[in-house]
Amino acid sequence: MDAFVIWIGSSWLHNWINLSPWAYPAMEIVHFTGLSILFGSLLLIDLRVAGFASFINMRDAMKFIPWAMFGFTLNLLSGTALFSWSPDTFVANVGFQWKMGLIFIAGLNALWFWFGEHTELVKLADGEQAAPAAKVIAIVSLILWLAVISVARFMAFL
């Protein structure tokens, strides 16, 4: 971990994000765009699974998983570029620490969803309610990502 922080702090990415006047804002725009795609896709899937929009076809809702992954990948890449701007500053930021921790938990939650519930969920008919465990995962997912957005927004003030 330390090795990564040291490496990225002297990488070409670090030089680019610091020396180009438009690199940082451009990466922020990609980060916002990626988050919108990720959050919108999760909103559709999670609201369906949680039972708030159960008339959405489950199999089709699941087609948004690749979009969620796409949004997440955009954010992983743009986030890495933003991080390389000043790794030490981010590592020391309480908001950043919380953000990484919450994303990690959200990742575990997503794995549970995929390996534990996915095969059962796609069998649901339109309007049919998901199993309670799946509903919990969906609601926890929404709460976690809202929390990620919240602590991320506070990073600028900490």
Added chain:
Amino acid sequence: MGDLCFEPEGFICSIELSGLGQWVMGTSGTLWAYPLVLLIHGIGLMTVLGVVFVFNVRVLGFASNISLSAYDKLFKVAWFAFALNLLSGLILLVGDFGKFITQGSFMVKMALIILGGIMMKVVISSIRDQKAEGTVKLLSGLCLVSWFGAICAGRLMAYL
């Protein structure tokens, strides 16, 4: 207090120095006001853009078994989030009124949001009127571009 507030009795100052303006900028001592309002604005924007995104990729032919009427519930969520953003946006606007009303990126953002809102209505009604598929998809693409353009302009407000 912004650069354009140099006449205490003037219009811009009277807005920036209002109770609400001082509250959000923290000059009246409430230091958490600005981060909180900005946070609400951030969550609202992700929700609005997210729903706009999942709707338009559906219109563009993706996951086409989801009935378009199934999006009505998501639109309610999006409208609620939009209301949150209108409110939080107005509060942020009051706080640094002089800066924003003279800022090019702010004007572009407002124009793109209005355009994006109209485009959503246009896309929905063109589907209802069963317009040619090509037309609907073109409108839907333009709708996505306006909304994501609004994100770009909004983010650039911090720089320009």
